[in-house]
Amino acid sequence: MASAETLPAEYRVLARKYRPKTFAELIGQDALVRTLTNAISQNRIAHAFILTGVRGVGKTTTARIIARSLNCTGADGTGTATTEPCGVCPSCVxxxxxxxxxxxxxxxxxxxSIDDIRTIIDGVHYKPTVSxxxxxxxxxxxxxxxxxxxALLKTLEEPPSHTKFIFATTEIRKLPITVQSRCQRFDLRRVSGELLAEHFSRITVLEGLEIESEAAGLIARAADGSVRDGLSLLDQAIARAFEFGGSTRAPMVTAESVKSMLGLADRGKIFDLFEATMRGEMALAIxxxxxxHEVGADALQTAQDLLEICHSVTRIKLAGSTGAYLVDSSEKQRLQALGSGLSIPVLMRSWQLLLKAIAEIQQASDSKAALEMIIIRLGFMPDLPLPADLLKKAIVDSKNLPARGGATSSGGGGGATSARQGNTVMKLAYANSTPQASEAAELEAIAIPQNFNELVALAEARxxxxxxxxxxxxxxxxxFAEGRIELTVIESPSPKFANHLSSQLSKWTRRAWVISLNQGAAGDRQTIAxxxxxxxxxxLEWARSHALTSAFLKLFPDAEIKVLPITDPSLPPAPLTPSAAGDSADDSDFNPYRDMVPDSFSPPEDD
Ligand SMILES: [Zn+2]
Known part of the structure; x- marks a missing residue:
């Protein structure tokens, strides 16, 4: 390969070449350095340390710096333990x-094994050879x-004054408490994206190359807090830059080459996809x-990218920052804009949907089709009311109604609200009753109707x-008053209607009721039906005119629109029972209770 000639003759991997030799060179671990520095300068050095943190953050490197700090004799051979090992004394070298x-x-x-540790421990009591x-x-x-x-614990309990132990672990919780309690613990933190990007840019320049800041940012993000992982990626990126670079100027690590190296889709496009999906612009999203997909984006990776954006949008909306490293500042603005248009419940459900999507994509034989269906599901999700919202709305609606009871219901309020109220009350009453068994309790619970809607509910309950x-x-x-009801009937009811109502009411409530009927125009009033x-x-009109619907109709022109209630038995029912859409012209036989009504029944016998 031609590139081999252009690489330095003795090429060492970057992680090794740029391994920090002093605390000052250690990036992103300020708190740890401060504590250690204090301990060493006050000569309060523990005899055992634990360094813990994710892989690649510098635990072993830190352990070696501590070792040099403790054993450095200074350039003139008279120094003591120091936080700035000289690097030239025999010990440091x-x-x-x-x-x-x-x-x-x-x-x-x-x-x-025990034998491995015994080999070490046996030598503990001998004095150091040179240090x-x-x-x-x-x-x-x-x-x-x-x-x-x-075996180790015995030594830790009574360590000779000339020994120090430095333990490193990625999984501190697997360490026995007895061991932990005998050590001074230091937590190495994940290195922030900003620090990593700076670090990688600096090293690239030291290597005689140039790097686009976006490229450094992409590597930093992929490194996810690990210096070592990031430097391995930078190694590869630099090798590619040599391979593809021109001869006229310093090789350049470009964002484009890093993206293709990492198999990353264009970040901006992913944002576009998320935005179009959440807006319900399905044709655009697809x-x-x-x-x-054409440029090679993997369905699974794309779903993971969408999940990451979903999280970032949620976080930036609530906490003002994403917590992750953003490649450029325009990304932050974009996330904020997305967040302002989406509610937290919608984001929560999107997250759950995308999480499930990842498993589905892994199982699907056609992963592209699987993700497409998920995008469509996501696009149609935001406008479905949450079950919790529906319940809340039902409660608020019933509380906001005009005063209940006959005193105020002169008929003028007989329209929308009371009908709604009636519907709710009636259905709740029905839902709470099981036939026969609770009839006595039901009678008590319903008691005497205080308004027209309660009257309707009572008729249904009985x-x-x-x-x-x-x-x-x-x-x-x-x-409407207790014992006296005046109704306007639109069409002449059966001649026995008033009598039937009166006698039924008397039977159900055990008191006399006087019913007067007026026949006349309804005016602007409406019946419940x-x-x-x-x-x-x-x-239906709302659903038809919604942006999501029109986007969907573009894709599936023959689709039929139906407004369906949420069927959760624990909730009050939606105000409507659906019937086929599009037949809105004539629905006079509309009956939300048709499922409960026997095909043929006769009115109960009058007493
Ligand atoms: Zn030294």
Whole structure:
């Protein structure tokens, strides 16, 4: 390969070449450095340390710097332990070259047994050969066997004054408490994206190349807090830059090459996809996804990118920052704009949907189709009311109604609200009753109707469906007081209607009722049935005119629109029972209770 010639003759991996030699060179671990510096300068040095943190943040590197700090003798050979090891004394040099006789490194991942640890421990009591301290660095210490820990513990309980232990672990919780309690603990933090990007840019320049800031940002983000992982990626990116770079100027690590190296889709396009999806612009969203797919974006990766954006939008909306490293500031603005248009419940449900989507994509034989269907589902989701919202709305609606009871219901309020109220009350009453068993309780609970809607509910509860339908479809209330009801009937009811109502009421409430009927124009008043029909048409109209619907109709021109209630048995029912859409013209036989009404029934016998 031609690039081999252009690479430096003795190429060392960056992570090794730029391994920090002093605390000052350690990036992103300010708190740890401060504590250690204090301890060393006050000569209060623990005899055992634990360094913990995710892989690649610099645990082993820190352990070696501590070893040099403790054993440095200074350039003139008279120094004591220092936070700034000189780097030139025999101790510093030999530790750097990993040949110091008094510094032992052991990887517990491959040396887990009691014998391995015994080899170390046996030497503990001998004085250091050349240095101030004998230092034992045990990496991945949580991997030691139980017996090995027990052997180690004995030494930790009474350590000779000339020994120091430095443990490193990615999984501190797997370490016995007895061991933890004998050590000073330091948590190495994930290095922030900003610091990593700066670090990678600086190193690239030191290597004689140029790097686009977006490229450094992309590597930083992929490194996810790990310096070592990031430097490995930078190694690859630099090798590519040499390979593809021109000869006229310094090779350049470009964002484009990093993207293709990392298999990343164009970030902006992912934002476009998320935005179009959440707006319900389905044709646009699917078009964007097609483009992404054509340039090789993987369905799973795309779903993960959408998930990440969903999280970032939510976080930026609530906390003002994403917590993750943003490649450029325009990304933040974009996230904020997206967040302002989306509610938290919608974002929460999108997150859940996308999480499930990832599993679905992994199982699907056609992953592109799977993600497409998920995008469509996502696009149609935001406008569905949440079950909790529906319940809240039902409660608020019933509280905001005009005063209940006959005193105020002169009939004028007989329209929308009271019909709605009636519907709610009635259905709740029905839902709460099981036939026969609770009849006595039901009678008590319903007691004497205080308004027209309660009257309708009572008729239903007592299963006088003919009476109920007559009240719903044909009656407007003029006045309502206990024992006396005045109704306007639109069409002449059966001659026995008034008598039937009166006697049923008397039977159910055990008191006398006087019913007067007026015949006349309804004016602008509506029966319960009319109100519900009107509401249903409005809902259909709303659904038809919605942006999501028109986007969907473009894709599926033959689709039929239906407004469906949420069918959750724990909730009050939606105000309408759906019927086929589009037949709004004539719905006079609309009956939300048709499922409950026997095909044929006769009105209950009058007493
Ligand atoms: Zn030194």
């Amino acid at each position: 030999s530790i750097l070259e990993e040949r110091n006789l008094d510094v032992f490194e052991m990887d517990a991942a491959s040396h887990t 101030r301290y004998k230092i034992y660095i045990i990496d991945e210490v949580h991997m030691l066997s139980r017996s090995a820990f027990n 078009g964007i996804y097609d483009e992404l 299963r006088d469906f003919n009476l109920m339908m007559e009240l719903r479809k044909n009656c407007l209330v003029d006045s 009319q109100f519900e029909q009107k509401q249903k048409s409005e809902e």
